Amino acid sequence: MVIPIGLIGIMLSRFVFFLILLFFSHCSSTSNHFTPLTHRSLTNIIEVDNPVLATVLINKYLLYSNKLPEKALKKHNAAIHTALMDVRNGVTFYWQHKKTKGVDKLFSGKIKIVNTSRDSRGVCRTWLEEISRDNRYILTAVTTACLSKDKKKYVLADEFFYDQL
Amino acid sequence: MFWLMNFFMTNYKILLLFFLILTPSCADWRVAMKAKKHGCNVPSTNYAFLEIAGIEPTGTTKDFTGYYKYFTYIFKKPFFDVEDRCRHSRIVVHALNENNDFKVFKWSNKNKKTSGKAVVTMTREYGRKICKDYYSFISKETKGYVYQGTACLGPHSSLSQKAIAFNDHWIFYPYKTNQSGGRPILESWGTLNDIDHPDIRKSKYKFHCTRTPWRCR
Numbered sequence: 001m002v003i004p005i006g007l008i009g010i011m012l013s014r015f016v017f018f019l020i021l022l023f024f025s026h027c028s029s030t031s032n033h034f035t036p037l038t039h040r041s042l043t044n045i046i047e048v049d050n051p052v053l054a055t056v057l058i059n060k061y062l063l064y065s066n067k068l069p070e071k072a073l074k075k076h077n078a079a080i081h082t083a084l085m086d087v088r089n090g091v092t093f094y095w096q097h098k099k100t101k102g103v104d105k106l107f108s109g110k111i112k113i114v115n116t117s118r119d120s121r122g123v124c125r126t127w128l129e130e131i132s133r134d135n136r137y138i139l140t141a142v143t144t145a146c147l148s149k150d151k152k153k154y155v156l157a158d159e160f161f162y163d164q165l
Numbered sequence: 166m167f168w169l170m171n172f173f174m175t176n177y178k179i180l181l182l183f184f185l186i187l188t189p190s191c192a193d194w195r196v197a198m199k200a201k202k203h204g205c206n207v208p209s210t211n212y213a214f215l216e217i218a219g220i221e222p223t224g225t226t227k228d229f230t231g232y233y234k235y236f237t238y239i240f241k242k243p244f245f246d247v248e249d250r251c252r253h254s255r256i257v258v259h260a261l262n263e264n265n266d267f268k269v270f271k272w273s274n275k276n277k278k279t280s281g282k283a284v285v286t287m288t289r290e291y292g293r294k295i296c297k298d299y300y301s302f303i304s305k306e307t308k309g310y311v312y313q314g315t316a317c318l319g320p321h322s323s324l325s326q327k328a329i330a331f332n333d334h335w336i337f338y339p340y341k342t343n344q345s346g347g348r349p350i351l352e353s354w355g356t357l358n359d360i361d362h363p364d365i366r367k368s369k370y371k372f373h374c375t376r377t378p379w380r381c382r
Contacts, residue, residue, distance in 0.1 A: 037342060049225045120267045141342035144286075159311040162284050162300045165269050 032070075034077045035129065035156065037141040041066045042107070042133035068131060072097035072107040076131060079111045084125060084145065084154050089113045106134050114142075121165070123147040124157065196243040196250070205251035207258065208329045208337050209283070209301030209312040213238055215329050244305060249274060253281040253303060258333045260285050261297055261316050279305045289344060294319020296347045298340060314339065315346030 033039055043066035045059040068076070075095040083093050093111040098104070108131070115126040124146040132138040144157040155161055197214035200206055208215055217238050220231040245253065252272050260270040260283040273280035280303075287298040296317040303310050316335040321328060325347060330337040338347040 049223070049227075051226060139343075142287075142344050143342075157286070159300055159302075159313065162269075162286065163302060163311070165267065165284060 034080050035143050042137040076109045083111045121146045193241045193243040199247045200250040205254035207254045210250045210253045249279050257283045317347035
């Protein structure tokens with residue numbers, strides 16, 4: 001089979017574009033993420049004994065294409081915000097987002113505040129969160145946020161928070 | 166200048182041998198081995214060493230990553246010496262032994278401009294074991310590193326994740342966001358099957374399956 005030179009050029013340019021996209025996807029801003037859970041991809045990567053360049057690229061593509069979409073991320077952030085503003089513990093907040101562009105994917109998430117405490121860190125709330133894709137790939141985490149010293153906003157209790165203690 | 170080049174060209178094998186002998190002797194490996202011998206091997210100060218020491222050859226192309234990590238590590242300058250590693254290990258174990266979450270335990274060495282601190286962020290009790298999540302901070306002059314890990318007291322099941330280190334009855338595991346660090350859990354396809362202990366997520370996370378069945382599918 002003879003592939004026209006023009007077609008090879010198009011394929012190459014697409015491949016280069018994909019590589020540039022992968023490069024810049026790592027440089028994107030992370031300020032939109034309320035919790036580290038939403039950074040993770042909802043998929044299983046291909047595990048082979050002898051990975052070659054193609055395997056690495058396919059895995060990169062799988063991880064990139066199954067990340068939480070922007071609209072779903074906004075819904076998850078809104079659910080966290082609503083849960084934190086609600087004084088009750090044990091109330092479940094649920095969201096769902098259907099992605100119809102390309103292959104249909106159903107993203108969903110749940111938030112539930114399980115503990116509110118007042119200790120040396122101040123007022124802190126701990127919640128269970130879960131995000132899933134097509135009810136198949138499920139990620140779960142336990143996250144804590146504490147009220148800032150000026151009591152105006154909740155700050156994620158991560159390494160930066162504990163470094164200030 | 167010419168004689169130097171000539172000397173190098175004729176005696177390059179001897180120079181290479183000296184280089185290979187001297188470089189690892191001042192590298193992080195030697196310091197880490199010494200710290201381990203003294204029982205100062207909590208993962209927060211020896212993480213790279215413990216990772217390298219745990220690499221096993223698989224006979225596949227995955228080994229290249231291991232080789233790369235190994236060769237970049239053996240030429241690394243140690244961040245802490247044995248004395249500081251022992252100080253930090255003691256602080257981490259002390260923070261774990263104290264029944265006081267969120268209390269910050271610190272040490273500092275003004276002569277070497279090094280310091281460290283440890284804080285326990287969560288204590289979890291199970292049927293036969295107790296696990297603690299902690300943060301460890303180490304710094305030298307303007308450079309600093311942070312490590313998040315889990316340490317457990319109790320039996321180490323074959324289903325638990327691979328332990329990184331053992332120190333003063335504490336077993337150290339990698340940190341997991343879903344609290345499965347150190348617990349005997351078999352995780353596959355997003356389902357958690359805990360044999361010994363009830364699942365915290367399921368016990369605290371009940372939905373109204375009759376009213377909203379789509380949440381329980």
